[in-house]
Amino acid sequence: MAFFPASLENLIDKFASLPGIGRKSAQRLAFHVLALPDGEAEDFANAILEAKSHVKCCSVCQNLTETDICPICSSDRRDRSTVCVVSEPRDVLSIERSHEYKGSYHVLHGVLSPISHVGPDDIRINELVKRVAAEDSEISEIIMATNPDTEGEATAMYISRLLKPFDIKVTRLASGLPMGSDIEYTDDLTLANALKGRVQI
Numbered sequence: 001m002a003f004f005p006a007s008l009e010n011l012i013d014k015f016a017s018l019p020g021i022g023r024k025s026a027q028r029l030a031f032h033v034l035a036l037p038d039g040e041a042e043d044f045a046n047a048i049l050e051a052k053s054h055v056k057c058c059s060v061c062q063n064l065t066e067t068d069i070c071p072i073c074s075s076d077r078r079d080r081s082t083v084c085v086v087s088e089p090r091d092v093l094s095i096e097r098s099h100e101y102k103g104s105y106h107v108l109h110g111v112l113s114p115i116s117h118v119g120p121d122d123i124r125i126n127e128l129v130k131r132v133a134a135e136d137s138e139i140s141e142i143i144m145a146t147n148p149d150t151e152g153e154a155t156a157m158y159i160s161r162l163l164k165p166f167d168i169k170v171t172r173l174a175s176g177l178p179m180g181s182d183i184e185y186t187d188d189l190t191l192a193n194a195l196k197g198r199v200q201i
């Protein structure tokens with residue numbers, strides 16, 4: 001039986017469905033939203049709708065952007081011959097923070113995971129192969145920067161096999177990244193070193 005009015009229960013449910021938010025935190029957030037002045041609550045709701053309607057995937061690298069082609073892909077200061085493949089948009093941010101990398105990216109939006117039923121067609125692998133296979137492709141190196149855990153490794157190996165027929169170098173982030181770690185939480189220096197010391201796979 002519900003303790004709160006139905007619409008409040010619904011709001012709590014919505015917060016509780018967010019990653020990392022437990023029932024208690026969801027209640028706290030819902031009460032906070034209820035206590036907001038009308039205008040602010042509306043701004044909050046609109047921010048969700050606006051982000052949802054404006055943010056899309058870059059038609060080249062699949063990173064999140066508000067334009068058809070993202071600022072990194074459209075910048076003429078970035079090296080288009082090197083493509084760093086990451087699993088999530090937030091990993092692009094981490095690598096940009098290391099200031100070590102001047103190439104472009106490809107965001108997979110996930111990793112291969114048989115346990116979670118994520119197969120090659122569920123993430124943006126085909127888009128990467130198409131980029132490499134394109135007639136006007138300038139790509140000469142693909143850096144696999146998926147997390148050094150079981151699924152990240154398997155994804156890197158799968159993609160490197162797919163790219164074998166093409167005349168390009170496929171490398172993997174090197175030393176300093178402990179097995180099972182997460183690119184997002186790796187410090188800038190370790191990530192910079194891992195990029196510098198990447199090895200061919």
Ligand code: ZN
Pocket residue numbers: 058059060061062063069070071072073074
């Ligand atoms: Zn892009």
